[in-house]
Amino acid sequence: MRYPFIAALVFSALALLAPVGSADSAANASLSLKSGPNVTRLVLTGPKGANFSLQAGRADQVIVAMEGVEALPGLPNPAGDRYVSALHTRSKAKGKLELIVELRPAARYRTSLSTTDLGGPSLTMDVAAGKATASRPPQAPVAEAGDRPLRKRFVVALDAGHGGKDTGALGAGGSQEKDIVLAIARKLEALLKAEPGVRPILIRQDDEFIELRQRMERARKERADLFISLHADAYSDPHARGASVFTLSEHGATSEAARRLADRENAADRIGGVALHDKDEVLASVLLDLTQNATLEASDRAAASILQALQKTHAIHQPGIQKAGFVVLKSPDVPSILVETAFISNPEEELKLRSPAYQDQIAAAIAEGIRTYLKQTRPTAATPAGRSPRQEVAASATEKVVK
Numbered sequence: 001m002r003y004p005f006i007a008a009l010v011f012s013a014l015a016l017l018a019p020v021g022s023a024d025s026a027a028n029a030s031l032s033l034k035s036g037p038n039v040t041r042l043v044l045t046g047p048k049g050a051n052f053s054l055q056a057g058r059a060d061q062v063i064v065a066m067e068g069v070e071a072l073p074g075l076p077n078p079a080g081d082r083y084v085s086a087l088h089t090r091s092k093a094k095g096k097l098e099l100i101v102e103l104r105p106a107a108r109y110r111t112s113l114s115t116t117d118l119g120g121p122s123l124t125m126d127v128a129a130g131k132a133t134a135s136r137p138p139q140a141p142v143a144e145a146g147d148r149p150l151r152k153r154f155v156v157a158l159d160a161g162h163g164g165k166d167t168g169a170l171g172a173g174g175s176q177e178k179d180i181v182l183a184i185a186r187k188l189e190a191l192l193k194a195e196p197g198v199r200p201i202l203i204r205q206d207d208e209f210i211e212l213r214q215r216m217e218r219a220r221k222e223r224a225d226l227f228i229s230l231h232a233d234a235y236s237d238p239h240a241r242g243a244s245v246f247t248l249s250e251h252g253a254t255s256e257a258a259r260r261l262a263d264r265e266n267a268a269d270r271i272g273g274v275a276l277h278d279k280d281e282v283l284a285s286v287l288l289d290l291t292q293n294a295t296l297e298a299s300d301r302a303a304a305s306i307l308q309a310l311q312k313t314h315a316i317h318q319p320g321i322q323k324a325g326f327v328v329l330k331s332p333d334v335p336s337i338l339v340e341t342a343f344i345s346n347p348e349e350e351l352k353l354r355s356p357a358y359q360d361q362i363a364a365a366i367a368e369g370i371r372t373y374l375k376q377t378r379p380t381a382a383t384p385a386g387r388s389p390r391q392e393v394a395a396s397a398t399e400k401v402v403k
Helices: 004-017 020-027 177-193 214-219 250-262 281-313 348-355 356-377 390-396
Strands: 030-035 040-045 051-055 061-067 084-095 096-103 105-115 121-129 154-162 198-202 228-233 242-248 323-326 338-345
Touching: 030 084, 051 121, 051 356, 061 338, 096 105, 096 121, 105 356, 121 250, 154 214, 154 356, 177 228, 177 338, 177 356, 177 390, 214 228, 228 356, 242 250, 242 281, 250 281, 281 338, 338 356
Parallel strands: 154 198, 154 228, 228 338, 242 323
Antiparallel strands: 030 040, 040 121, 051 061, 061 096, 084 096, 105 121, 242 338
8 A cells, every 4th residue: 555644544533433332343253155056155254363163963054163253243145045044143152152054955065264364263164965865974964073173184295305316416515415305304204293283204215216296196195285395406606595495386387287187088096186087178177277276375375484484593595485387396286395495506505404403403494384384274173084184175176166
């Protein structure tokens, strides 16, 4: 905004003219409903400090418990909706409210929880046609929500770059990139193993050569929720220094989408939990685009958290997240980032990279960034058993297209 002072005066005047009770709006939640031919999407947003959780109820209901919420004004009217028959609220106590979503027969639902830019919870619920009502376990919502969250461990795939016949960059002192990044990956693995609810996996455990696409596909096979590729940069200028964090460029994403669509008839895997081989080209393209967009957004959030953590203790080569078309970043449904830990071509940084103490510092900074990312994005509402948070986000983006 070009005139922040004027804007501040306007906002102050509006605040003075607002009704006395408007201060309570900060504790209000809001709900939107969008009906489509294949799915109805509800988005429930709460104020900062509020908490949402799913509660057990009848098979034809979804009950969302809201703490830190005083009211949910302006409920949408679902009259005529194919999947939702009614919406109403129930007050439990001061600051505790329940939203009850009444489902039509044979409707199924899926939920995912995220955080808004203002720090409040945002629950997305997609309701669509499912199996016959008789096939439902009695008194069991699809998400099987109870009083405590159901979570799969968050899988972090750690990819030590290069390996085997591919030494990577060489330092003036004889250091090989493949050895340094494997040492950092092992240290990072040890740190993440100590994190509750996190399962780290090493893409390569020793001096093994793995092709680039195999690295990406190994992470997808392990149902990874985050992929981190570790490298040590090199440049002709020996004074170049600092760490960098990369995510996939727009061009890289476009080329990968074209490749996946061209090969979808032969693809044995599923993108975001949805097979593309049985979809026509237009629908397959839309589904893949939705999944990729969600993945790229998550990649940028993870990259920002790790870059911020690195900046506290390490020199940064370029400010901000860098973009490139690295093959290992092209997974359509696994948020992926690449970290250049330092310049092995810089003699000073090469010595640091060879130091176990410095390797510990790098691993600790990346681990801190991952922890921050998890706090910001990991769902706290119930997740269907056996489905990873990564699949939950991707599936909600691809399985049903809201129109």
